[in-house]
Amino acid sequence: MSSTLKNLSSYDHSKVPDASEMIFGIVVSEWNLEITNSLLEGAIRTLKLHGAKDKNIEIKWVPGSFELSLGGQFFVEYRDVDAVICLGCVIQGETRHFDFICQGISYGITDLNLNNNIPFIFGVLTTDNQQQAIDRSGGKHGNKGDEAAITAIKMAALQREMEE
Numbered sequence: 001m002s003s004t005l006k007n008l009s010s011y012d013h014s015k016v017p018d019a020s021e022m023i024f025g026i027v028v029s030e031w032n033l034e035i036t037n038s039l040l041e042g043a044i045r046t047l048k049l050h051g052a053k054d055k056n057i058e059i060k061w062v063p064g065s066f067e068l069s070l071g072g073q074f075f076v077e078y079r080d081v082d083a084v085i086c087l088g089c090v091i092q093g094e095t096r097h098f099d100f101i102c103q104g105i106s107y108g109i110t111d112l113n114l115n116n117n118i119p120f121i122f123g124v125l126t127t128d129n130q131q132q133a134i135d136r137s138g139g140k141h142g143n144k145g146d147e148a149a150i151t152a153i154k155m156a157a158l159q160r161e162m163e164e
């Protein structure tokens with residue numbers, strides 16, 4: 001979640017490694033589609049800005065954010081990727097569903113990170129309302145998709161560096 005001090009799209013471009021030889025999977029949720037489409041646009045734009053090629057970015061849709069973890073797992077099982085970006089948006093409703101979904105995703109993505117030797121990025125907005133989600137998907141607080149893409153590039157580069 002962004003704060004008033006941090007814009008999700010602000011970062012030091014000179015500190016971002018070259019992504020031209022990296023392969024990315026993106027799993028994106030159909031729930032809150034307008035928001036997740038904006039997250040996806042931000043992520044793709046940012047990956048390409050740092051050299052990623054279209055042919056090396058594969059996008060798969062899942063029904064809701066709860067399914068992001070399994071969608072991410074499929075990328076490890078069936079593809080050869082350097083990083084997987086998980087994009088979703090969970091907005092607080094009247095019931096405790098929000099808590100269960102958020103907990104499921106954060107545990108799920110943490111498990112993926114620790115049990116597979118590639119980074120899985122938590123590009124999920126968890127907001128109190130629609131306006132907060134709009135503000136963080138290309139609005140006044142930037143775009144969580146940009147932040148997720150930068151994180152994916154940096155973590156994939158870190159892994160390569162340590163592998164050498």
Ligand code: DLZ
Nearest residue numbers: 029031063064065066088089090091097
């Ligand atoms: C069911 C549900 C609800 C109430 N809210 C959201 C949401 O705000 N964001 C989201 O990505 N998904 C939501 N879902 C769907 C769940 O993530 C999941 O797809 C279903 O519970 C089926 O497993």
